[in-house]
Structure formats: C-alpha cells, structure tokens
Amino acid sequence: MHPRRAHVAGDALNPRLLRARGAVLASLRSTLAAEGFLEVQPPVLVQSPALEANIEALPCADGFLHTSPEFALKRVLAAGLPRVYATTPVFRNEESGRHHAREFTMLELYLHNANYLDLIPLVEGLIVSAASAISVATPVFSRTTVAALFGGDVPGDDDDFFRRWVTEIDPTLTAPTWVLDFPARHAALSELRGNVSERLELYVGGLELANGYSELRDGAELRRRFAESARARRAAGRSPHPTDEGVIAASDQFPRTAGIAIGIDRLVMALTGTPDIAEVRIGS
Amino acid sequence: MSYQTSDFRNGLKVETEGSPYTIVYFQFVKPGKGTAFTRTKLKNLLTGAVIDRTYRSGEILEEADVEEQPMQFLYEQQGIYTFMNTETYDQVEIQGTVLADDAKFLIESLEVNVLFYKGRAVNVTLPNFIESKVAWTEPAVKGNTSNNITKNAKLECGAEIQVPIFVKEGELLKVDTRDGGSYVSRL
Structure with missing residues (x-):
C-alpha cells in the first residue's frame, strides 16, 4: 500500500497554474465542440472499474470509483452517439508520486469511422490549440514504434519489458513522441493486427500523456480478455475486477471507432513545465 | 528491519550488493498498462559513489546496519x-x-x-567549520586588506591552507573543512 501523499498545512495553491489549467480545459472543450464532439457525463461510482491487470481501483460503497470512463462511453457509442467525450476525475489506488496522483483528471474521447492513426492529428490539434491558449511554444510531434524503441527485440517477458521501459526507454521520450503498436498482450480493449495491438501512447518529458487505440468491436473476444485479466490478477494476488456485461454488449454494436484518454494534469504539467503533479491540482 | 518500495524516503539507510547505501532520490514510476517501479539514486556510505537502481513495487531492501x-x-x-x-x-x-x-x-x-x-x-x-590558530605564516603585509592575494599558512591542527596576506601568526581562524580547507575569517 502506498501511504497518502502528505498534505502540508498551508500548501500554497499556484494561481498561475490554476489559470493555465482552466484555460487548457476551456481550449480543449472549445476545439472539441468545433469538431462536433458532444460532452457526456459518465458515472464515477461503478460496478466494474476496469479491464486492467496492473491498475488498482478504489473500492467505494458497493462498487468502485472508475479508473477511466471507457465502459460507460462505449455504451454511449452503442446508443448511437458516436462522437463523444468526457472530462472526469478518475481514481487509481496505490499510485502516488511527483507524476502520479490517486485522483486525477482524464479527458477521454471517441472518434467514429476512424482507427488509432486518425487520433494523432486530432490530438495534436487539441494540444497545439491549448498551447496557443496559454501562449506557450507550439509543440512538434514525432512518431515511433515499440519495436523500434527496443531495437527490434521486444522483450517477451512482462517484468523485463516494463523494467527496461521505465529505466531505458521512457526517460528518452522527452520531446513529444507518439509510440505505436504495443505487444498484443498489452492490448487492453484494442484491435489486434498480427502480433501487435493498434494502440498508441503519447509521451512528453518522459511522461505518458495519452493512451489510445482502435477499439475492439467483438463482445466474445472482450469476454475472453476479461477472463484473462481476472486470471492475471489472481496470479498476482489481486482480486479480479467484475466482468462488465454492458461494455461487452456495446462492443458488438458501435461503429468502427478510435478512442483516446488524455491525462489533463500531465498535459498542464507538460505545457507549463511543471515537474510535480501536486502543483497543477487542488490537493485534497 | 526491512523496507518495501513504498517505505522509501530520502535519507533511508539500506543494504544492497554488500554495502550500506542512503537513498538520495526516489521516484514512483508506472507505465499505464504496466507494473509499478520505484527509481532510486543510492549513495554508498563507504565510498560516496552514487548508483541508479530501479525496484519493482513490493521488492524489499534490508535496513543497513x-x-x-x-x-x-x-x-x-x-x-x-x-x-x-x-x-x-x-x-x-x-x-x-x-x-x-x-x-x-x-x-x-x-x-x-x-x-x-x-x-x-x-x-x-567533520563539522563544516573548525577554529584553529596560525602556527606559521610569512609576516603580514600592512595595509593590504584584500582577500584576493593569499599566502601559505600552517595551522596548529596540522592543516596547511591559503590565507589572505594580512593574517598574522597566532591569530585564530575559522576554516571551512568541506573543500579540503579554506579560510573563512579571523576570529
């Protein structure tokens, strides 16, 4: 268990960063509205918090606080609203540090008739507009793949993969970089293409800012992944998360879609050059 | 006594690879889909050398004796x-x-x-500063109060340091020990 980050009495809020955060959010919403996206409000208290082997949801009442709005938003897609987004607090237990907060803010959006590559220009446009809204230099983005980062030899073992990721790879991803095509076993709810998943992450300053993919549209395959994730969690001594029947049913119904979640706190950190997530949030 | 990664704090003394270390930097890191790690910089208490080590969450280090x-x-x-x-x-x-x-x-x-x-x-x-009398130095040059021109002086403790030219034998000096010995002031 990670203890809560110590709250220091008199921890000063930073008006400059709160203003920047508000301006970034306003800019994101205005760009998305102009692109025809509808903002919806997902529930925060849910029965099934995630399909994740390595994320701990925070139990609350008879359920959990959501770790992302993904399941609810896919039900919205299936209901015939294919171009939607949500801006919401999400919760991940046991994560705290200068780059992690137990509660943080996520913007998750879905783009229909699209695959993961179509997310890149959309998100770059959102970030460029947000940078302009707070008068910081326009970021320049590049692209690479997981295979290229590992020099063509992607570790097959997860412990080896993630240890090398955090020690050798993510510290080098300082300039804004899209990393494409993760191993199939890290697919989450994305479509597979051969032995890779159509999934991408955006890195800035060595930090993951966004995670997106071509959305899996196969309820049976999704049910299999829930079972696999539950097995992995049991094997790691963690209790499995309940299977979400709503998202399984929705996955057979929504059109071809790509979706991406952007960490708002880290985006504000990256745009303002702030090293500690606590400085861009109002601490509890 | 042993420590988990979640116990890591600056100044914690841990034993690893056969030597005692103190944690001088730690950072929780976790790829979105991956497992959590703690990146550290550890300073060897015997040699002063600093090494980078990354521990998976749940790994345990023994307290250094x-x-x-x-x-x-x-x-x-x-x-x-x-x-x-x-x-x-x-x-x-x-x-x-x-x-x-x-x-x-x-x-x-x-x-x-x-x-x-x-x-x-x-x-x-050692303390950052010590006080010691000048055992030997060349005669003082009157009227020169500049700190920029220096001469050798041997202190009673045994250290030889550079002192301003106005310093006389028998005077008590304050000396910084952290950089091998440098003149701070007369007392």
Missing part, C-alpha cells in the same frame, strides 16, 4: 586516532586510513560524527 555516533577527538598515536562517545564515554580507535585527508583538521576535543557499519567505524564526518 549503520549507526552514527557523536564523538570527540582525544589523541593520535602512531596513525591510530582515538575518539570518545560524548554520551556514553566509550572510546574507539580509528585507523588513519579511514580519516584520510581529514586527519589534518583534528584538534583535541573536536566534535565529529562517526559512522559505524556492522559495528566497525567506517567514516568520520
């Missing part, structure tokens, strides 16, 4: 330096090799911190 004791310098005899614990009055003999160049600042009753590793004295931390 180290203890720092406040001690007073008593005397030196044939390269063996005797110190006394100022709380328990226990005495300990420390080889000159442990003190290395710091030995030249030792004057009777100087208070230092002695680091013990597995019961053995392995390091002596």
Whole structure:
C-alpha cells in the first residue's frame, strides 16, 4: 500500500497554474465542440472499474470509483452517439508520486469511422490549440514504434519489458513522441493486427500523456480478455475486477471507432513545465 | 528491519550488493498498462559513489546496519586516532586510513560524527567549520586588506591552507573543512 501523499498545512495553491489549467480545459472543450464532439457525463461510482491487470481501483460503497470512463462511453457509442467525450476525475489506488496522483483528471474521447492513426492529428490539434491558449511554444510531434524503441527485440517477458521501459526507454521520450503498436498482450480493449495491438501512447518529458487505440468491436473476444485479466490478477494476488456485461454488449454494436484518454494534469504539467503533479491540482 | 518500495524516503539507510547505501532520490514510476517501479539514486556510505537502481513495487531492501555516533577527538598515536562517545564515554580507535585527508583538521576535543557499519567505524564526518590558530605564516603585509592575494599558512591542527596576506601568526581562524580547507575569517 502506498501511504497518502502528505498534505502540508498551508500548501500554497499556484494561481498561475490554476489559470493555465482552466484555460487548457476551456481550449480543449472549445476545439472539441468545433469538431462536433458532444460532452457526456459518465458515472464515477461503478460496478466494474476496469479491464486492467496492473491498475488498482478504489473500492467505494458497493462498487468502485472508475479508473477511466471507457465502459460507460462505449455504451454511449452503442446508443448511437458516436462522437463523444468526457472530462472526469478518475481514481487509481496505490499510485502516488511527483507524476502520479490517486485522483486525477482524464479527458477521454471517441472518434467514429476512424482507427488509432486518425487520433494523432486530432490530438495534436487539441494540444497545439491549448498551447496557443496559454501562449506557450507550439509543440512538434514525432512518431515511433515499440519495436523500434527496443531495437527490434521486444522483450517477451512482462517484468523485463516494463523494467527496461521505465529505466531505458521512457526517460528518452522527452520531446513529444507518439509510440505505436504495443505487444498484443498489452492490448487492453484494442484491435489486434498480427502480433501487435493498434494502440498508441503519447509521451512528453518522459511522461505518458495519452493512451489510445482502435477499439475492439467483438463482445466474445472482450469476454475472453476479461477472463484473462481476472486470471492475471489472481496470479498476482489481486482480486479480479467484475466482468462488465454492458461494455461487452456495446462492443458488438458501435461503429468502427478510435478512442483516446488524455491525462489533463500531465498535459498542464507538460505545457507549463511543471515537474510535480501536486502543483497543477487542488490537493485534497 | 526491512523496507518495501513504498517505505522509501530520502535519507533511508539500506543494504544492497554488500554495502550500506542512503537513498538520495526516489521516484514512483508506472507505465499505464504496466507494473509499478520505484527509481532510486543510492549513495554508498563507504565510498560516496552514487548508483541508479530501479525496484519493482513490493521488492524489499534490508535496513543497513549503520549507526552514527557523536564523538570527540582525544589523541593520535602512531596513525591510530582515538575518539570518545560524548554520551556514553566509550572510546574507539580509528585507523588513519579511514580519516584520510581529514586527519589534518583534528584538534583535541573536536566534535565529529562517526559512522559505524556492522559495528566497525567506517567514516568520520567533520563539522563544516573548525577554529584553529596560525602556527606559521610569512609576516603580514600592512595595509593590504584584500582577500584576493593569499599566502601559505600552517595551522596548529596540522592543516596547511591559503590565507589572505594580512593574517598574522597566532591569530585564530575559522576554516571551512568541506573543500579540503579554506579560510573563512579571523576570529
């Protein structure tokens, strides 16, 4: 268990960063509205918090606080609203540090008739507009793949993969970089293409800012992944998360879609050059 | 006593790879889909060397068997330096090799911190500043109060340092020990 980050009495809020955060959010919403996206409000208290082997949801009442709005938003897609987004607090237990907060803010959006590559220009446009809204230099983005980062030899073992990721790879991803095509076993709810998943992450300053993919549209395959994730969690001594029947049913119904979640706190950190997530949030 | 990654704090003393280390930096890192790690920088308490190590969440490090004791310098005899614990009055003999160049600042009753590793004295931390009289220096040059022109001086503790040209034999000086010995002021 990670203890809560110590709250220091008199921890000063930073008006400059709160203003920047508000301006970034306003800019994101205005760009998305102009692109025809509808903002919806997902529930925060849910029965099934995630399909994740390595994320701990925070139990609350008879359920959990959501770790992302993904399941609810896919039900919205299936209901015939294919171009939607949500801006919401999400919760991940046991994560705290200068780059992690137990509660943080996520913007998750879905783009229909699209695959993961179509997310890149959309998100770059959102970030460029947000940078302009707070008068910081326009970021320049590049692209690479997981295979290229590992020099063509992607570790097959997860412990080896993630240890090398955090020690050798993510510290080098300082300039804004899209990393494409993760191993199939890290697919989450994305479509597979051969032995890779159509999934991408955006890195800035060595930090993951966004995670997106071509959305899996196969309820049976999704049910299999829930079972696999539950097995992995049991094997790691963690209790499995309940299977979400709503998202399984929705996955057979929504059109071809790509979706991406952007960490708002880290985006504000990256745009303002702030090293500690606590400085861009109002601490509890 | 052992520590999990979630116990890591700056200044924590841990044992790894056969040496005692102190944590001088730690950072929780977790790829979105991956497992959590803690990146650290560890300073070797024997050599001062700093190494980078990354631990997976849940990995355990043993507490280093180290203890720092406040001690007073008593005397030196044939390269063996005797110190006394100022709380328990226990005495300990420390080889000159442990003190290395710091030995030249030792004057009777100087208070230092002695680091013990597995019961053995392995390091002596001097105070940042000591006071010592000038035992020998060239005659002072009258009227020159500039700190920029310096000359050699030998102090009673044994250290040789550079002092401003106006400093006279017998004067008491304040000396910074952290950079091998530098003049701070006359007292």
